[in-house]
Amino acid sequence: MKIAVPKESGAGERRVALVPDAAAKLLAAGFDVAVEEGAGISAGFPDADYAAAGVRLVPREELLPGAGAVARVGRPSAAEVAALEPGTVLVGFLSPLTDPEGIAELSRRGIVAFAMESIPRITRAQAMDALSSQSTVAGYKAVVLAADRLPRLFPLLMTAAGTVAPARVLVLGAGVAGLQAIATARRLGAVVSGFDVRAAVREQVESLGASFLDLGVQGRETEGGYAAELTADEQARQQAALAERIPDYDVVVTTALVPGRPAPKLIPATAVERMRPGSVIVDLAAETGGNCELTRPGAEIEHGGVRIVGLGDLAAQMPYHASQLYSRNVSALLLHLAPHGELALDFDDEITAGACVTRQKVLA
Numbered sequence: 001m002k003i004a005v006p007k008e009s010g011a012g013e014r015r016v017a018l019v020p021d022a023a024a025k026l027l028a029a030g031f032d033v034a035v036e037e038g039a040g041i042s043a044g045f046p047d048a049d050y051a052a053a054g055v056r057l058v059p060r061e062e063l064l065p066g067a068g069a070v071a072r073v074g075r076p077s078a079a080e081v082a083a084l085e086p087g088t089v090l091v092g093f094l095s096p097l098t099d100p101e102g103i104a105e106l107s108r109r110g111i112v113a114f115a116m117e118s119i120p121r122i123t124r125a126q127a128m129d130a131l132s133s134q135s136t137v138a139g140y141k142a143v144v145l146a147a148d149r150l151p152r153l154f155p156l157l158m159t160a161a162g163t164v165a166p167a168r169v170l171v172l173g174a175g176v177a178g179l180q181a182i183a184t185a186r187r188l189g190a191v192v193s194g195f196d197v198r199a200a201v202r203e204q205v206e207s208l209g210a211s212f213l214d215l216g217v218q219g220r221e222t223e224g225g226y227a228a229e230l231t232a233d234e235q236a237r238q239q240a241a242l243a244e245r246i247p248d249y250d251v252v253v254t255t256a257l258v259p260g261r262p263a264p265k266l267i268p269a270t271a272v273e274r275m276r277p278g279s280v281i282v283d284l285a286a287e288t289g290g291n292c293e294l295t296r297p298g299a300e301i302e303h304g305g306v307r308i309v310g311l312g313d314l315a316a317q318m319p320y321h322a323s324q325l326y327s328r329n330v331s332a333l334l335l336h337l338a339p340h341g342e343l344a345l346d347f348d349d350e351i352t353a354g355a356c357v358t359r360q361k362v363l364a
């Protein structure tokens with residue numbers, strides 16, 4: 001089966017779905033792999049690296065014809081969807097919960113689409129867990145960005161010219177991205193606090209050397225281990241408690257998400273207005289509306305001297321390792337769907353059935 005890897009077309013997207021090493025491994029496993037010319041350049045993988053790994057580079061017009069599977073990072077453009085042959089397997093972050101129209105169009109076209117975000121988070125599927133791999137990168141990058149924007153140092157320094165107090169960092173949402181943000185801020189020497197509505201993460205936050213911020217608000221956890229949305233009353237209490245505590249911090253990194261819902265609003269404008277000038281908020285939830293009321297998705301703004309960074313998917317801005325990890329996730333899924341180089345879709349399998357977002361159409 002031919003696997004086609006297009007150059008990503010999304011705004012600000014610098015990742016590539018398969019890096020040379022991963023593509024070479026799929027070749028060795030019996031697949032034919034074709035990568036669009038220039039697909040890896042913005043991630044730090046020039047065409048020469050693919051060629052050296054024995055991977056075929058092709059111009060756009062030769063990429064899709066004959067492809068049994070297309071591996072990409074983000075959603076395909078309308079033109080790409082129109083160019084896919086019915087029955088083609090498509091793998092990528094397809095936003096099934098927030099782009100039902102896009103999924104319906106794939107379905108109408110007879111595409112067999114697998115959304116990386118729909119892969120069940122079971123032990124057997126850990127190697128395919130792209131939400132985790134990309135959140136890990138984004139959590140790291142969020143703190144590095146904050147450290148860059150902050151006009152203060154992160155670590156405690158004792159020098160002949162005086163003592164510098166460490167920066168105080170608060171991380172809201174302690175899932176995969178939040179825990180990585182906590183670990184990164186700790187490594188840079190900040191004093192870190194974390195908060196999550198899932199009580200179970202307190203121990204994880206503390207094991208990273210951060211303190212758990214007690215806001216007196218505790219949410220529920222769904223069966224899949226995700227947070228359930230807070231009630232309006234709980235949300236109002238959380239906002240009020242945070243407004244009290246936020247002025248204590250130099251940096252706030254927010255990562256709170258509820259699958260399929262707009263990002264919970266944690267930081268009202270009034271709380272931002274109480275922060276010291278020069279403070280920084282990095283809002284990892286910007287793409288789904290932001291955890292801060294003032295976040296402008298895709299932009300970096302200043303409000304009363306506080307910088308609010310809402311730059312979208314930060315994993316795309318650390319594209320080398322994000323692509324390397326994502327490649328591993330995509331390869332594991334492709335090998336699951338086509339164990340011997342040819343498709344063998346088993347919809348009784350939990351991973352295959354869970355990840356396929358156009359299955360109704362396929363069975364019809």
Ligand code: NAD
Binds near residue numbers: 125172174177227266
């Ligand atoms: P996520 O990206 O959906 O959300 C990020 C965090 O925001 C979560 O920890 C969530 O509890 C928190 N949150 C939601 N609303 C909030 C609010 N109002 N205030 C504060 N925090 C709020 O989560 P994720 O990082 O994808 O992880 C979700 C769960 O899945 C975790 O329990 C994680 O351990 C688990 N997980 C399991 C596997 C596996 O078993 N293979 C892999 C990865 C993650």
